[in-house]
Amino acid sequence: MIELASTSAQTDAQTDATASARAAAASAQAETHVAGSRADPTPLRVAGRELRSRLLLGTGGFPSLESLAGSIRASGSELVTVALRRIDPSAPGSLLAVLEAEGVELLPNTAGCFTARDAVITARLAREAFQTDWVKLEVVGDEDTLMPDAPELLKAAEQLVDEGFVVLPYTTDDPVLARRLVDVGCAAVMPLGAPIGSGMGIRNPYNIALIREAVSVPVVLDAGIGTASDATLAMELGCDAVMVASAVSRAQDPLAMAAAMRCAVEAGLLARGAGRIPRRTYATPSTPTAGTPDFS
Amino acid sequence: MIVLNGEPHEQGAGEPVAALVADLGLPEHGHGVAVAIDGEVIPRAAWESRVIADGAHVEVLTAMQGG
Numbered sequence: 334m335i336e337l338a339s340t341s342a343q344t345d346a347q348t349d350a351t352a353s354a355r356a357a358a359a360s361a362q363a364e365t366h367v368a369g370s371r372a373d374p375t376p377l378r379v380a381g382r383e384l385r386s387r388l389l390l391g392t393g394g395f396p397s398l399e400s401l402a403g404s405i406r407a408s409g410s411e412l413v414t415v416a417l418r419r420i421d422p423s424a425p426g427s428l429l430a431v432l433e434a435e436g437v438e439l440l441p442n443t444a445g446c447f448t449a450r451d452a453v454i455t456a457r458l459a460r461e462a463f464q465t466d467w468v469k470l471e472v473v474g475d476e477d478t479l480m481p482d483a484p485e486l487l488k489a490a491e492q493l494v495d496e497g498f499v500v501l502p503y504t505t506d507d508p509v510l511a512r513r514l515v516d517v518g519c520a521a522v523m524p525l526g527a528p529i530g531s532g533m534g535i536r537n538p539y540n541i542a543l544i545r546e547a548v549s550v551p552v553v554l555d556a557g558i559g560t561a562s563d564a565t566l567a568m569e570l571g572c573d574a575v576m577v578a579s580a581v582s583r584a585q586d587p588l589a590m591a592a593a594m595r596c597a598v599e600a601g602l603l604a605r606g607a608g609r610i611p612r613r614t615y616a617t618p619s620t621p622t623a624g625t626p627d628f629s
Numbered sequence: 630m631i632v633l634n635g636e637p638h639e640q641g642a643g644e645p646v647a648a649l650v651a652d653l654g655l656p657e658h659g660h661g662v663a664v665a666i667d668g669e670v671i672p673r674a675a676w677e678s679r680v681i682a683d684g685a686h687v688e689v690l691t692a693m694q695g696g
Contacts (some may be wrong), residue, residue, distance in 0.1 A: 392696065393694045418695075454665065459672040462690065
């Protein structure tokens with residue numbers, strides 16, 4: 334059932350016993366979450382790899398490598414994206430050295446590719462450069478919106494899966510395309526909330542919830558996140574993780590925003606597990622009406 | 630003469646890929662570096678044996694902030 338669209342009231346006919354058993358279980362679960370390091374007790378599994386952090390961080394747009402390193406630490410992220418570009422002798426410092434020092438895993442992307450052919454070649458090059466089979470597959474079809482090109486994306490995904498890659502495609506918020514991508518063997522899907530770098534949040538939350546229902550692999554909300562509440566909403570909608578880049582790297586204080594995103598993802602995951610109350614048009618008193626005095 | 634990352638480049642023709650990578654001051658083990666010749670990915674294991682032909686279009690790529 335789609336959380337957002339649901340307006341049906343929970344039945345009031347639960348027995349006290351069921352309710353209290355539920356409360357005990359929920360409270361035990363909450364203690365597990367809150368105790369210690371706030372670590373998620375159920376790590377995210379993608380293609381056999383366990384990730385304790387539900388936050389993926391893009392490395393693009395940071396004002397400096399120091400800012401990037403600090404933001405990685407503040408975000409708690411274990412998986413960060415990198416791009417592959419022509420060598421630039423004037424580039425300051427070594428990005429790879431910084432990422433290795435932070436102990437994060439690399440997720441190479443195919444950003445800038447407009448055809449399946451280019452994306453496949455870029456993925457192969459990334460595998461050589463970084464010795465990883467993982468790839469965040471991006472095939473865009475439009476320079477202004479950077480929206481994914483669905484037919485090219487699907488074609489590239491199929492070929493890369495055949496070549497043994499672990500493919501995480503950046504896709505639209507179309508549940509049918511998401512299913513097709515999983516059908517060809519993608520290890521996760523990364524639907525956009527809004528165009529890359531737009532900071533407009535999740536424009537169609539219903540579709541994100543539909544994607545969560547449509548596929549059995551992890552769903553990682555990618556692109557469009559502007560601030561912490563967007564990341565929380567993604568997790569509340571059922572996403573398994575959130576990817577942020579510009580929202581952190583271009584914030585006035587990237588480290589503070591990285592920390593905020595970490596909390597936001599944890600909050601959303603907890604809230605999703607806790608089970609939100611149904612939306613109602615009219616008020617439901619939270620204070621009992623029984624025992625109200627009569628001053629007439 | 631070869632075309633290196635879109636620009637004419639004097640050295641490289643007739644040399645193995647490994648020599649070009651070393652000339653560019655990149656780590657010889659190739660960590661973080663990838664090479665394509667005329668759109669074909671050259672695996673690290675072939676850097677010593679693969680000789681760059683005159684006029685080849687060579688792309689030498691590395692990690693950049695992105696995504």
